[in-house]
Amino acid sequence: MVVAVEHIRRMRGGAQSHLMRCDDGGYYIVKFQNNPQHVRILANEMLGTKIAGCLGLRVPQMEVVEVRRELIELTAELVMQLGIGRTPCRAGRQFGSRYPGDPAQLAVHDFLPDEQLQQVENLAEFAGMLVFDKWTCNTNGRQAIFFLEPGRSRYQAMLIDQGFCFNAGEWNFPDAPLRGLYNRHGVYRHVTGMDSFEPWLSRVEERLSRSQLGELAGGIPPEWYNDEYGQLDELTRRLDQRRHGVRELILSARDSGRQPFPNWE
Numbered sequence: 607m608v609v610a611v612e613h614i615r616r617m618r619g620g621a622q623s624h625l626m627r628c629d630d631g632g633y634y635i636v637k638f639q640n641n642p643q644h645v646r647i648l649a650n651e652m653l654g655t656k657i658a659g660c661l662g663l664r665v666p667q668m669e670v671v672e673v674r675r676e677l678i679e680l681t682a683e684l685v686m687q688l689g690i691g692r693t694p695c696r697a698g699r700q701f702g703s704r705y706p707g708d709p710a711q712l713a714v715h716d717f718l719p720d721e722q723l724q725q726v727e728n729l730a731e732f733a734g735m736l737v738f739d740k741w742t743c744n745t746n747g748r749q750a751i752f753f754l755e756p757g758r759s760r761y762q763a764m765l766i767d768q769g770f771c772f773n774a775g776e777w778n779f780p781d782a783p784l785r786g787l788y789n790r791h792g793v794y795r796h797v798t799g800m801d802s803f804e805p806w807l808s809r810v811e812e813r814l815s816r817s818q819l820g821e822l823a824g825g826i827p828p829e830w831y832n833d834e835y836g837q838l839d840e841l842t843r844r845l846d847q848r849r850h851g852v853r854e855l856i857l858s859a860r861d862s863g864r865q866p867f868p869n870w871e
């Protein structure tokens with residue numbers, strides 16, 4: 607766990623997260639327990655990020671970030687803006703997604719123009735992200751960040767925002783053909799068949815046993831799911847069961863009529 611020492615700025619997005627500097631010298635995008643979406647968003651972020659990492663996808667480092675009451679009281683910006691009025695961010699353990707460098711030195715982009723997008727170094731990984739999103743039933747569009755590491759000429763993509771995996775606060779799996787796709791389908795131009803989803807697809811089918819999923823879930827602070835241990839256990843049980851349905855879900859995306867994979871032979 608790390609402790610937040612300074613508020614830097616508010617971020618865009620429905621969870622109203624904040625960029626904060628922490629006592630390990632790192633900068634983290636912090637999502638608070640009392641975000642306007644659901645407390646379980648934090649649990650989803652942690653479990654989703656760990657699973658994606660185990661599948662070999664590029665994800666930010668993450669940490670549990672302790673935000674103390676004194677810092678919140680001293681920082682006028684640390685509030686949730688509600689329909690009417692505002693309420694202070696809750697103190698305690700929050701989810702932190704590490705900024706991949708120093709924000710003053712390294713620019714991070716939510717979107718890239720098509721030309722740069724096509725040249726992203728790990729573009730083929732978007733197929734792996736889809737495998738992950740189908741498995742976890744991410745009910746939001748896929749989100750990624752892009753940045754140029756010093757000395758490199760091509761952008762790197764990193765998978766962020768797993769808040770709506772497992773259907774956000776619902777913890778169910780309303781599968782639909784277009785769910786989980788990245789909205790710029792050009793990222794799937796490498797996809798020529800089911801093999802293009804390897805090695806991630808086999809990893810979903812063969813790695814991360816039920817008990818390993820349970821171990822990952824066991825690391826989540828219980829206040830991020832209101833101590834509903836039985837429901838968390840049920841979530842990992844259902845994940846374990848649905849791993850063999852991912853191929854079928856990819857085929858239904860292919861056949862959806864939107865043609866996300868124009869180069870599928």
Ligand SMILES: Nc1ncnc2c1ncn2[C@@H]1O[C@H](COP(=O)(O)OP(=O)(O)O)[C@@H](O)[C@H]1O
Binds near residue numbers: 619621715716751766
């Ligand atoms: N690890 C990270 N490094 C840099 N920027 C990030 C990181 N995680 C999130 N962000 C930025 O913060 C914004 C909000 O984060 P996101 O996870 O998308 O929250 P929300 O659930 O509110 O959409 C993103 O649009 C992105 O710009």
Ligand SMILES: [Mg+2]
Binds near residue numbers: 619620749767
């Ligand atoms: Mg987002």
